[in-house]
Amino acid sequence: MSKKYKAIVIGTSAGGLEALVKILMPLPKDFSLPIIIVQHISPDSDNYMTQYLNSVCDINIKEADEKEKIKAGNVYIAPPNYHLLIEENFTLSLSNQEKVNFSRPSIDVLFETAAYAYGSTLIGVILTGANNDGSKGMKLIHNFNGLTIAQDPKTAYVDNMPLAAIKATKIDYILPLEKIAELLIKIHSGQKKKK
Amino acid sequence: MSNINIDNQNINLEISLLLEAIFNKYGYDFRNYSKAHIKRRILHRLSLSGLDNISAMTHKAIYDKNFASQILLDFSINVTEMFRDPDFYFFIRKEVIPILKTYPFVKIWHAGCATGEEVYSMAILLKEENLYDRTQIYATDFNAKVIKSAKDGIYSIKNIKDFTRNYQKAGGKESFSDYYTANYNSVIIDNSLKKNIVFSEHNLVTDSVFAEVNMIICRNVLIYFNRDLQNKVMNLFNDSLVPGGILGLGTKESLQFLEKGKNYNCIDLKNKIYRKKYNV
Numbered sequence: 001m002s003k004k005y006k007a008i009v010i011g012t013s014a015g016g017l018e019a020l021v022k023i024l025m026p027l028p029k030d031f032s033l034p035i036i037i038v039q040h041i042s043p044d045s046d047n048y049m050t051q052y053l054n055s056v057c058d059i060n061i062k063e064a065d066e067k068e069k070i071k072a073g074n075v076y077i078a079p080p081n082y083h084l085l086i087e088e089n090f091t092l093s094l095s096n097q098e099k100v101n102f103s104r105p106s107i108d109v110l111f112e113t114a115a116y117a118y119g120s121t122l123i124g125v126i127l128t129g130a131n132n133d134g135s136k137g138m139k140l141i142h143n144f145n146g147l148t149i150a151q152d153p154k155t156a157y158v159d160n161m162p163l164a165a166i167k168a169t170k171i172d173y174i175l176p177l178e179k180i181a182e183l184l185i186k187i188h189s190g191q192k193k194k195k
Numbered sequence: 196m197s198n199i200n201i202d203n204q205n206i207n208l209e210i211s212l213l214l215e216a217i218f219n220k221y222g223y224d225f226r227n228y229s230k231a232h233i234k235r236r237i238l239h240r241l242s243l244s245g246l247d248n249i250s251a252m253t254h255k256a257i258y259d260k261n262f263a264s265q266i267l268l269d270f271s272i273n274v275t276e277m278f279r280d281p282d283f284y285f286f287i288r289k290e291v292i293p294i295l296k297t298y299p300f301v302k303i304w305h306a307g308c309a310t311g312e313e314v315y316s317m318a319i320l321l322k323e324e325n326l327y328d329r330t331q332i333y334a335t336d337f338n339a340k341v342i343k344s345a346k347d348g349i350y351s352i353k354n355i356k357d358f359t360r361n362y363q364k365a366g367g368k369e370s371f372s373d374y375y376t377a378n379y380n381s382v383i384i385d386n387s388l389k390k391n392i393v394f395s396e397h398n399l400v401t402d403s404v405f406a407e408v409n410m411i412i413c414r415n416v417l418i419y420f421n422r423d424l425q426n427k428v429m430n431l432f433n434d435s436l437v438p439g440g441i442l443g444l445g446t447k448e449s450l451q452f453l454e455k456g457k458n459y460n461c462i463d464l465k466n467k468i469y470r471k472k473y474n475v
Contacts, residue, residue: 066418066447079447085231088207093229094418094447098274113231119200144199 004191006121008033009114011107013040013129015157022177029058031188032072038105043081050077066094078105085113101133111137120145127151129161135168142169149173209249210237216253224400225270227424236269271338277312281364283466288366291441292324301330302408307416308334311345318388323368335397346394348384399428404435415445429455442469
């Protein structure tokens with residue numbers, strides 16, 4: 001793990017809220033890698049999920065705003081009914097273009113734009129979910145030599161999404177949720193020591 | 196540097212050359228749009244086109260007008276629905292209509308109206324509030340094809356269930372089916388809703404003020420622009436709005452970081468509805 005990572009993207013769908021709690025809750029307050037998340041949600045939902053996650057986690061979690069500069073130590077969640085894109089100048093963009101993989105926000109849209117922006121310094125994480133959104137994005141992250149992580153399908157609430165990603169590309173780590181959190185913390189503290 | 200990073204740099208260069216060619220040849224300027232959005236649209240078109248690379252697309256766009264017009268359509272923001280975000284229309288009905296009613300005659304500019312669903316939504320609302328007969332709506336979009344279908348007002352019947360639900364949530368007072376005629380797989384909007392609407396081409400990036408208006412609706416358009424272009428368009432809106440005029444934006448758009456933002460009071464934070472101050 002000699003490489004220095006600059007950002008983490010996470011995609012999840014059915015069963016995602018519980019999975020996100022298990023990954024985000026263990027992260028310490030000084031966890032400085034920005035995390036950008038797409039969770040499939042109904043277009044009518046309010047920002048309950050963001051508020052809930054922010055209330056139970058130590059790190060700062062907020063809904064993504066357009067043109068927002070991605071800052072270390074923040075977690076950004078795609079708003080309902082908007083795609084979340086990452087610009088190559090590391091700001092966030094929103095779009096309400098047509099659904100991708102029947103989803104808006106779509107994980108592929110986030111992951112692909114993140115891969116272009118961060119290249120090999122990106123970590124992509126795919127979690128529980130019922131369709132194959134995110135697998136094209138994971139493939140691009142891998143092609144850019146980023147790190148790919150999938151939730152172990154055996155431990156997923158719904159296994160289609162991690163299975164689709166594992167089928168689509170090389171996944172560097174296939175782990176249960178607790179171990180994913182541990183791995184992210186390990187990567188982060190390894191990078192901090194080197195500074 | 197790895198090959199894939201060099202490829203990405205080359206792709207970005209090719210994209211900027213394509214945008215330059217479209218601007219120089221056809222006058223449509225996408226150079227200040229969100230780059231991530233434009234890149235996705237171009238790569239999508241590239242994969243459908245069977246062409247080898249973006250430079251080949253540029254060549255084709257210069258020589259083949261139909262291909263260029265397909266790219267313009269790709270760049271259009273054409274996802275919309277009737278009474279999209281019903282809360283927005285509910286607030287307009289409850290809080291904004293009483294303001295508009297104080298004017299003898301009301302002019303509304305719907306900028307970036309796409310295929311017109313939200314224009315007709317506003318017309319329905321104004322009609323139910325007995326204001327439509329003294330209203331003029333200017334509905335504009337940069338894309339000629341899109342404006343044509345807005346003017347036609349023909350929509351797929353499979354959307355009607357969602358539209359009806361939105362209409363009811365937005366505080367609709369009548370039966371939504373009164374506003375359209377169903378014909379096989381489509382519905383056509385009633386002519387009485389069209390009579391005070393002028394549909395026309397207008398490009399927010401390159402065109403200027405054309406009327407003084409009491410309300411501007413421009414929803415989910417600014418999010419596709421970079422900050423410079425957002426400021427430029429906001430100047431255009433500011434010059435078009437009367438003092439005390441209303442500006443309705445998309446749910447995730449805000450005047451907070453724009454230069455002209457200080458000229459406005461937010462009257463509905465959730466739905467991003469603003470009112471221009473009198474003393475600016």
